[in-house]
Amino acid sequence: MPANQRRLGTSSESYPISPTLENDISANLRLCSLLSTVEQQDNTQEPGDLGELEQQLSSMLSLRSWVSTTPSNAQQHTAAQSRRTSAFKKIGAGACGAIYAQDGKSLVVKVSKANDDSLWNDYKMHTRISSMFSKGGFREIKIPEVYFFVPRDDPRYFEHNPELAQAASQVCNLPASVLVSERILPLAKRTRKLLIEKYCAPRIKQAAFSDTANRDCLVRPYLGSMQGKIGGLFFSLRNFKMHLNQMVYLRLDVESMASSMGTAMAIMHWEARTDARDVEFVLGSSSKKTSAQLSLEELEKIQHPTYTGPPSYITEDFFHRSTDLWLLDFNQVRMITMDEAGVAQAVEAARINDPYLPKPLGDSDIEKIIWNAFSEHYIRAADFILADSQGLLRLPRLFIRGLIEAQEEKKKRDF
Template sequence: MATTPSHATFLLNSTCALRRIGAGHCGSVWANPEDDAGSVVKREDGGPGRSLSNDYTIHRRLLESLRGFDVSSIESQINIPSNPTFVRQDDPFWDQVLANLPVGYTACNGLISERIPSMPRSSRNLLIEKYCTASLSEKISKDKNNDDCIIRPYLGRRRHNREGASTSRFAAFTLRNYPLNADQMEELGLDMPRYARAMGDALAFMHWKVGIDANDVEFVLAPKRSTMQGTNCTLGGALFPEGCLDEHALWILDFDCCRLITMDDEGIDRCVAAYYRNDPFYPRPGKQDVTDVKTWEAFREQYLSRSGALLLGREEKVTGLPARFIQQLVLRVDDFKSGRHNGQVGR
């Protein structure tokens, strides 16, 4: 392993116990609780069939695709954690780090990268005030685990219809990977079409510049990286403005399920399945809600515009693929709702 000092050193020099700040199908994520702008290590201790080696490979491919890319031509900011480093189970890195993990943890494959900053206290307090049941709000606010707050923007899901009754506040509540649904984004006065355009840019970039299906990637809202770690790992220059939430950017992470695509109908089929299999980050076509319609149109227009620019000069059979992708999203939305499609994206 050629450990990247800028990130691995944060973990190796930590004198306190690392805190688990997240967990998913691929594994658990650990960081120094005293350094919100440092590094994280993701451990390959999740479900079978998930690969941090592939996560690393695709992550590097994304960053390499940014080199020489005119990021100033893209309106909305997308951040990708910088300097990923893959560490194997037998790497000396674990000799030092295991001492700061709970008793019983052993070495395994890992992925070190830049830590995504947590949302500030003011944003966390707002979410607690609006969406946490009153009897738990003080406990949630004091729980250090909820300091690790990033937000998952779900443009494709509402908790309830406008005409339906409002969803009650559930007793279970955490700010880690907080799911912010479309109706909540409206309540907070967030510009949903703007987020949709940012996602359209990002997905077009992943499809036609990087050449991947974007299967199971995650989008989160979080502050921009610190200037000390400033690297050209963005797909644009403008932050989302301050509103009810503090100023923030849109980050992309988790690439372990992504696969390369072919530039044909089979590749489009993989991309469509990946779009609908993912958590509902993306807007959905065919909705009746006026805001949802505008959000979908913003995504569609930006995706097609960015795809056209990325594929400029390519042969006609390739330049027509983005429009076919959008067409298939519209035609097959009911298949994925009803389960008539098997929903599988090949590994």
């Protein structure tokens, strides 16, 4: 990023764009047929008032809202911090590996199921994309900290963590490679209960409440799908899929989510120069960490040595959690070239990913509004990143056009 560029954000005011470039962006947006005429309105407005359950759920799923956790749950994590070791439990799995966590620790261990190459690529691309987010000062979407990698032929990590070896041996063939990163904490117990009350079929609600796997709750925001339904035969809060129509009903700020996703995709494409293949966006939570230090002014007012830690007197405060939009899963991400072939690769990756991104050519006003927000912030962020490479400014526009053409072809097939 050039020295004169500072920070990326989701609001247009965050971009130091000249009037000439601003006009050029608008012109190119129109040329790419991005914008539809949409009457500006409250994009989450639904007839009537929400019930008490929906109001609470809306509040708890709103980005950067703080939720107080139940004392029993927070105390469980707090007590685990004082123990030297605690059991590892599997909280997720995918083609790349199985994921384990411990109570009281905000880290996860991904143990490879197959070979080192996929997990090593996960490590490299995670680090690459995270560093580019930090470089641009983009914080609207969080990326877990990536800590370290352990290759298959180094046995010492499992020797020092026998609890992990015991848990992983039930799923993975040890020895195996390991990637350690920050854990995205599940949504709070109260949020999980409300999700079950709202979306689970009555005949299986009790089973859902009792299923310990549902404690590991992350929500996938599918802005590209209006197919959300209630009452299926299967229900799980692990990677719970919440579709656009459901988010609109809860009056969540989907336009802000779309804007943030647009900026995030531009960073992954044009700053990190990757295709963002199979990445995931999820709503999860963060605990209060002790890294929030007193300011110098606050400290100088204190006359005697005084406790300055969190009110809970623990290293990590699990009693309060913030709801955040996270980006994760980088094992399938690949580098792209800065040309039409790279654009085609990025379009294909976006096409086969889960429907996190808004889709063009939607029928409803809200689909048009969030597509406009996504595409406009994508172009703005890309132009910001490529400001010193004027010859490349056509590439992000080709990506947007590629998404439109892919959706046109899909509509023809479905007709």
